[in-house]
Amino acid sequence: MASYVVRNFVKPVLNGNVYTVPLGAVRCISTSRTNKAPRKSIPDRTGKNVVFVDAVRTPFLQSGTQYAKLMPHDLARHSLIELMRRTGVPREIVEYIIYGTVIQEVKTSNIAREAALCAGFSDRTPAHTVTMACISSNVAMTTGIGLIASGANEVIVAGGVEFLSDVPIRHSRPMRSLMLKAGKAKSLPQTLSLLASLRPGHFAPELPAVAEFSSGETMGHSGDRLAAAFGITRKEQDEYAMRSHSLAQQAQEKGYLTDIAPFKVPGVDGVIHNDNGIRVSTPEQLAKLKPAFVKPHGTVTAANASFLTDGASACLMTTEAKAKELGLKPKAYLRDFVYVSQDPFDQLLLGPSYAIPKVLEKAGLKLEDIDVWEVHEAFAGQILANLKAMDSDWFAKNYMNRSSKVGVPPMDKFNNWGGSLSIGHPFGATGVRLIAHTANRLIRENGQLGLVAACAAGGQGVAMLVERHPDAPAFK
16 A cells, blocks of 8 residues: 655745645655654643543444434434443443534434433433534543543543434525414414415525535535645545545454444344445546536545545543543543634634644654554545645744644554545544544554544644553454
8 A cells, every 4th residue: 555745845826815836745655664762651631641441433324324214312322332331331330421413403402411311321420412513522522531630520421423314404594484473473364464475485495514604615615625725636635535445445354443333223134334435446436526516627526525424433531540440441541632723714624734733742742753643534635735734834834833844644654544535424423433543553553642633614623642551452
């Protein structure tokens, strides 16, 4: 498998409000390892040594497939039940549950609470739901870290769920207004008068869109503009997408994706064991696809963008002392994190470029100290643009208030089991998946430190540092 690194960034040519670059985004390099310095450890900042015990997730499925007739709490419930089964922790030990989600099912708006009750947790176990676009379950986890650090709780479950097979579709605003008025009418003539004002346009539904409220632009359009701004070609994006799918397929075949908890859909024969979006295509097949957003000259296609996905995840977090008391063997320490935000128009998807250097500097680390990288893949062009931004002195000086570039991760350590392009991206659940793969890869690859990063709608982003726990159980 070839690996990729960005070329040196040159000063862009300003074109309106967009900067363009004449160079391609990537070139092939050798993936041979060099001698490493002694392993570093990250000091605990919480006073509690917060640990990640383990995580599970449902298989991530393309929306509209096997999960289509379920509801989001069904997926979240499964992840909770399987987490308790896998860790062996009794439900009554869990003191708080936090879930992330983005597009809410109105009947279960606090999905954390409803899923917990359906999974058999006590009605005395508090639960709340958070949202921060694609990093919602990261927020769930870092909220849990805060609760543990403050001493409010010791044992927390954090997770996320997204169910895009069935999303709320609203009546138009004029129709909603009329219906509300009709509900308050005090007589039949008043009701009939309101109904007489109905017009055909009132019946047009409002469909949900993955678009920025502030700019009105879909994320796909933003991804296309970002790729163009950094001079990233369609071929380079397709090559990266092929890398993601190929690595995910290899991980799946080798049995590395152990965070998956097989799912039995009620009333359907068979059990779902694997993610169903992993497809290794040829360059020729990818080249035939038409642009998905900016037509006819865009470079983002259905193959080099993450797809709409249904899925749920859950992880168990506690203090190191409590884990020892319970006889648990944690996989990792959850050491540090930062959140960032920037311009949601031109820099919507560049969160990792800003978050990664901040979290490294906060912990006194360098790029070469990180053994495992797991970065959310919204689009192939988004990944390559972030790598290019991090490798640019010009970008560092003009946008990041830095004297020199950050540099780029070695690609033989980067998303080695595939990523959101291939595994799938249930918005609210991906953050836990990233942490789980980081912890599991640290064990399998004999690493010490891992870094998770992701972009999110609104121009926001996160980076988290994970350290392998000395008692982490080995994979058989």
